[in-house]
Amino acid sequence: MSFAGLLVALDYGSVLIFALTGALVASRAQLDPVGFIFMAALTAVGGGTLRDLILGRETVFWVEQPAYILIAAGAALLVFWTAHLFESRYRLLVWLDSVALAVAVAAGVGVAMEEGHGPVIIVIMGIVTGTFGGLMRDVVGNEVPLVLKQGQLYLTAAFGGALMAAAMDWLEFQRGEALIACATLVWVLRAGSLIWGWKLPVYRPRPPRMRG
Numbered sequence: 001m002s003f004a005g006l007l008v009a010l011d012y013g014s015v016l017i018f019a020l021t022g023a024l025v026a027s028r029a030q031l032d033p034v035g036f037i038f039m040a041a042l043t044a045v046g047g048g049t050l051r052d053l054i055l056g057r058e059t060v061f062w063v064e065q066p067a068y069i070l071i072a073a074g075a076a077l078l079v080f081w082t083a084h085l086f087e088s089r090y091r092l093l094v095w096l097d098s099v100a101l102a103v104a105v106a107a108g109v110g111v112a113m114e115e116g117h118g119p120v121i122i123v124i125m126g127i128v129t130g131t132f133g134g135l136m137r138d139v140v141g142n143e144v145p146l147v148l149k150q151g152q153l154y155l156t157a158a159f160g161g162a163l164m165a166a167a168m169d170w171l172e173f174q175r176g177e178a179l180i181a182c183a184t185l186v187w188v189l190r191a192g193s194l195i196w197g198w199k200l201p202v203y204r205p206r207p208p209r210m211r212g
Contacts, residue, residue: 003175007110010179011048011061012071014104017096018133019044019072023079024093025141033080039141040076041069046133051108051125055115094194097134097146102187105130105158106179109165113175119166126162126182131155153193156200161186 001009022043026036045062052060062068086092108129112122131147131154138145147154165182169175192198 001176003110003114006176006179007107007114010103010107010110010183011068014048014100014107014129015044015062015068016071016075017100017103018047018137019075020079021093021097021100021134022072022137022141023076024083024089024096025137025143026076027079027083027089028093028143029141033077036076036080037073039137040079041072042140043133043137044068044072044075046136047104047108047129047131048133050132051111051129054128055112055117055121055125057111057115094146098187098190098194101130101134101154101158101190102161102183104133105161105186106165106183109162109182110175110179113165113169113178119170122166122169123159123162126165127155127158130158130162130186150202151197151199153189153198153200157186157189157193160189 019040022040023036025043026039029035029039031039045068049060049062083089105126109122109126111129112125117125135145135147137143138147146152161182161184164185165178168178168181189198
């Protein structure tokens, strides 16, 4: 598969999976079908829209190809009719989100590479694309944002994967290989955090020292 084809596949994959997570949040909020579609579309294209606007791309990806919105709407209606079949919708949401995060970070990284940007912008665009759709979903759905959950790797997973891809691009690896490595590392870090509790130390406030 060509690099351009891989980018398209990553965008479609992230839109589909993030749309499913947005619809699951809508099910937890007991919304109607239109609400499901709104939440799914917001989640599916939120990060990619912000990425394209920041990079100043000529056309936002879903405006150029409205099929992305149709995919999100289809995913929303699918969840509307099937969400009741799952015993724990939140657990399903978290695991789908982990896959969506991995795919979306790689998609953001790939677009920044294709636009000819350097390592710093590549890393930032990977994080933006991977996290902002889910953040908007959780805020609008009145859920605790997964990106801010204490004691879990989320932003760190996105940062680690994007940094690996930027490093591999700088070392002149094939860009397709860099994107696959990026998505894999993001998912492994996120899954490890969910299964085994991987986390970084968190800030612990201390009382100020008294000057003698």
